[in-house]
Amino acid sequence: xxxxxxxxxxxxxxxxxxxxxxxxxxxxxxxxxxxxxxxxxxxxxxxxxxxxxxxxxxxxxxxxxxxxxxxxxxxxxxxxxxxxxxxxxxxxxxxxxxxxxxxxxxxxxxxxxxxxxxxxxxxxxxxxxxxxxxxxxxxxxxxxxxxxxxxxxxxxxxxxxxxxxxxxxxxxxxxxxxxxxxxxxxxxxxxxxxxxxxxxxxxxxxxxxxxxxxxxxxxxxxxxxxxxx
Amino acid sequence: xxxxxxxxxxxxxxxxxxxxxxxxxxxxxxxxxxxxxxxxxxxxxxxxxxxxxxxxxxxxxxxxxxxxxxxxxxxxxxxxxxxxxxxxxxxxxxxxxxxxxxxxxxxxxxxxxxxxxxxxxxxxxxxxxxxxxxxxxxxxxxxxxxxxxxxxxxxxxxxxxxxxxxxxxxxxxxxxxxxxxxxxxxxxxxxxxxxxxxxxxxxxxxxxxxxxxxxxxxxxxxxxxxxxxxxxxxxxxxxxxxxxxxxxxxxxxxxxxxxxxxxxxxxxxxxxxxxxxxxxxxxxxxxxxxxxxxxxxxxxxxxxxxxxxxxxxxxxxxxxxxxxxxxxxxxxxxxxxxxxxxxxxxxxxxxxxxxxxxxxxxxxxxxxxxxxxxxxxxxxxxxxxxxxxxxxxxxxxxxxxxxxxxxxxxxxxxxxxxxxxxxxxxxxxxxxxxxxxxxxxxxxxxxxxxxxxxxxxxxxxxxxxxxxxxxxxxxxxxxxxxxxxxxxxxxxxxxxxxxxxxxxxxxxxxxxxxxxxxxxxxxxxxxxxxxxxxxxxxxxx
Numbered sequence: 001x002x003x004x005x006x007x008x009x010x011x012x013x014x015x016x017x018x019x020x021x022x023x024x025x026x027x028x029x030x031x032x033x034x035x036x037x038x039x040x041x042x043x044x045x046x047x048x049x050x051x052x053x054x055x056x057x058x059x060x061x062x063x064x065x066x067x068x069x070x071x072x073x074x075x076x077x078x079x080x081x082x083x084x085x086x087x088x089x090x091x092x093x094x095x096x097x098x099x100x101x102x103x104x105x106x107x108x109x110x111x112x113x114x115x116x117x118x119x120x121x122x123x124x125x126x127x128x129x130x131x132x133x134x135x136x137x138x139x140x141x142x143x144x145x146x147x148x149x150x151x152x153x154x155x156x157x158x159x160x161x162x163x164x165x166x167x168x169x170x171x172x173x174x175x176x177x178x179x180x181x182x183x184x185x186x187x188x189x190x191x192x193x194x195x196x197x198x199x200x201x202x203x204x205x206x207x208x209x210x211x212x213x214x215x216x217x218x219x220x221x222x223x224x225x226x227x228x229x
Numbered sequence: 230x231x232x233x234x235x236x237x238x239x240x241x242x243x244x245x246x247x248x249x250x251x252x253x254x255x256x257x258x259x260x261x262x263x264x265x266x267x268x269x270x271x272x273x274x275x276x277x278x279x280x281x282x283x284x285x286x287x288x289x290x291x292x293x294x295x296x297x298x299x300x301x302x303x304x305x306x307x308x309x310x311x312x313x314x315x316x317x318x319x320x321x322x323x324x325x326x327x328x329x330x331x332x333x334x335x336x337x338x339x340x341x342x343x344x345x346x347x348x349x350x351x352x353x354x355x356x357x358x359x360x361x362x363x364x365x366x367x368x369x370x371x372x373x374x375x376x377x378x379x380x381x382x383x384x385x386x387x388x389x390x391x392x393x394x395x396x397x398x399x400x401x402x403x404x405x406x407x408x409x410x411x412x413x414x415x416x417x418x419x420x421x422x423x424x425x426x427x428x429x430x431x432x433x434x435x436x437x438x439x440x441x442x443x444x445x446x447x448x449x450x451x452x453x454x455x456x457x458x459x460x461x462x463x464x465x466x467x468x469x470x471x472x473x474x475x476x477x478x479x480x481x482x483x484x485x486x487x488x489x490x491x492x493x494x495x496x497x498x499x500x501x502x503x504x505x506x507x508x509x510x511x512x513x514x515x516x517x518x519x520x521x522x523x524x525x526x527x528x529x530x531x532x533x534x535x536x537x538x539x540x541x542x543x544x545x546x547x548x549x550x551x552x553x554x555x556x557x558x559x560x561x562x563x564x565x566x567x568x569x570x571x572x573x574x575x576x577x578x579x580x581x582x583x584x585x586x587x588x589x590x591x592x593x594x595x596x597x598x599x600x601x602x603x604x605x606x607x608x609x610x611x612x613x614x615x616x617x618x619x620x621x622x623x624x625x626x627x628x629x630x631x632x633x634x635x636x637x638x639x640x641x642x643x644x645x646x647x648x649x650x651x652x653x654x655x656x657x658x659x660x661x662x663x664x665x666x667x668x669x670x671x672x673x674x675x676x677x678x679x680x681x682x683x684x685x686x687x688x689x690x691x692x693x694x695x696x697x698x699x700x701x702x703x704x705x706x707x708x709x710x711x712x713x714x715x716x717x718x719x720x721x722x723x724x725x726x727x728x729x730x731x732x733x734x735x736x737x738x739x740x741x742x743x744x745x746x747x748x749x750x751x752x753x754x755x756x757x758x759x760x761x762x763x764x765x766x767x768x769x770x
Binding site (some may be wrong): 165168169171172211 | 521720735737
């Protein structure tokens with residue numbers, strides 16, 4: 001089926017929510033309350049799940065009635081829907097998910113059918129696979145490299161833009177010569193540390209260009225200038 | 230039966246829509262704005278205006294064979310139409326962009342920071358005050374003043390039922406005027422097509438069906454075909470419905486328009502924007518940034534003029550970079566243009582033969598100014614990908630050299646064309662000044678403000694993704710902001726040109742050169758609709 005696109009995987013999961021209430025609030029509403037109170041951006045639990053390109057989680061209340069002459073239909077249950085585009089295979093991804101955010105998942109999924117039987121990573125992976133539906137079409141919007149590589153690439157690209165602007169500026173200020181440029185470039189290469197995925201990189205789920213990138217490039221190149229004077 | 234040609238009743242369409250009034254014939258203008266306090270008096274005022282309204286018919290066919298010395302046109306805001314008592318059902322049928330007005334669309338337009346509505350001229354500060362727009366274009370100051378007085382007399386008769394709104398900043402910015410002036414910039418005693426950054430402006434306006442233009446005039450101005458851009462076959466006139474309501478548009482349908490059909494037929498929508506130009510900032514940025522541009526041996530003038538051309542996509546004299554990529558060829562174009570127009574328009578003792586030769590040369594040069602595209606300049610080596618004219622009129626370049634990517638090379642652009650009208654205002658003879666009142670009264674005429682003007686402004690001026698330039702903005706018109714430490718943050722890349730030995734050049738620290746100082750969205754009714762509005766007989770049922 002269409003769950004795979006190169007090394008990228010498209011996961012669609014519909015987890016049925018139990019009927020019932022707690023403190024006068026229906027389970028599905030409690031689930032939504034929880035989702036709406038999740039922290040955003042890089043604080044979001046989903047940002048902690050390794051190799052996630054893009055994930056969505058929401059509560060599906062019912063199917064939409066399109067109007068006559070369509071047949072009016074309803075779902076038997078409400079569903080917690082989880083979709084994710086990620087790098088790698090499904091088992092590794094789900095194990096990683098349990099490892100990182102099982103505390104959040106346990107609070108959320110306890111209102112779902114049969115989740116009371118889930119106590120380990122292996123059981124969680126089996127549970128999610130039971131709730132999985134196969135995609136008929138899946139298109140991955142990014143490339144299919146591991147997330148840390150993609151983030152590093154974004155970082156290097158942004159850092160290099162600042163390097164290019166800065167060295168042109170320095171050249172216009174009279175800092176001429178290939179040797180100077182080469183030395184600056186060596187410093188730059190040290191700074192970006194391109195093979196080291198754990199070093200300087202683009203932060204997960206950043207919503208704007210981190211100002212630190214420009215500051216670091218500037219400090220590195222200018223610092224080196226000061227020393228060589 | 231005529232089954233093929235679009236026929237427009239030019240006598241029913243207001244003037245300045247099908248043809249602009251032109252800076253040479255009508256170099257001076259005034260824009261007046263009225264508030265209607267009393268519906269009856271408002272209608273009476275409209276009725277009294279009808280005989281003065283200029284249509285889109287050839288000017289020498291409107292006035293017993295002589296062109297009118299002054300023209301008059303009117304348009305309405307949504308609030309204005311309500312004050313004039315248009316029925317509710319008609320009011321509700323107007324598109325959302327027009328109903329909301331320009332101020333409420335500020336997030337789409339990027340009118341933030343110094344361009345935000347709270348900094349606009351006082352006339353725009355009270356919501357819903359501006360009801361009626363009236364423009365006068367004239368052949369001379371005397372004619373302008375006469376027509377203005379004539380309008381004031383009509384206003385007097387309404388006993389304050391209609392009032393002329395004051396509040397246009399003028400002079401050094403501290404005085405307020407009852408009207409907004411617009412004047413062609415005069416250099417050496419001659420009105421020019423320059424704007425205040427001293428580029429020749431308004432060169433390529435779209436050509437559409439029903440204008441009665443010949444095929445040569447569609448070159449570079451219509452929609453692109455796959456034939457050569459320098460030939461008649463390379464272009465076709467756009468559908469009239471892109472600019473005039475009630476006619477077929479580029480989607481093969483009638484444009485969305487208010488009800489009843491008689492209200493919208495032969496009408497259009499107009500965007501009026503007062504755009505202040507920071508002449509001092511532009512001059513100093515260009516001076517500073519061009520110092521290191523290009524070969525060190527080049528003269529200061531050559532460096533500055535070349536970088537200035539790279540910002541716009543055209544040299545200051547109007548020659549397109551795509552056809553005239555280097556300084557010398559652009560200079561030559563300028564000299565030829567100068568000599569042809571001198572003989573044609575100013576040299577009283579020129580012989581008929583000299584005039585004919587000059588006319589031929591002039592037409593050729595005019596065609597060369599418009600008849601080009603970017604097929605041989607995919608990398609932006611001649612005209613940068615982010616240059617102003619390449620952004621706002623991409624001429625089929627959004628196929629990015631993948632011939633046949635779309636059914637027609639204009640698929641992504643034919644529905645984003647706008648007619649540009651208006652004139653510069655103020656004096657910028659002090660080239661270091663930012664604060665005095667000088668800029669452009671920028672007017673757009675289009676069938677859909679949202680699909681045409683707003684799209685160009687939002688996606689092509691203030692964003693760069695369609696040109697593979699991520700979030701870079703247009704150098705000249707972009708709403709450049711500030712970095713976290715308060716420095717100007719605009720930047721652009723001038724693509725390198727190996728043939729000319731020009732390396733890629735990066736411009737950063739660019740301040741906002743153009744700021745919005747006011748404006749709104751207006752509906753321009755046909756003469757038929759204007760009469761009906763004045764009579765109160767618009768009936769959508």
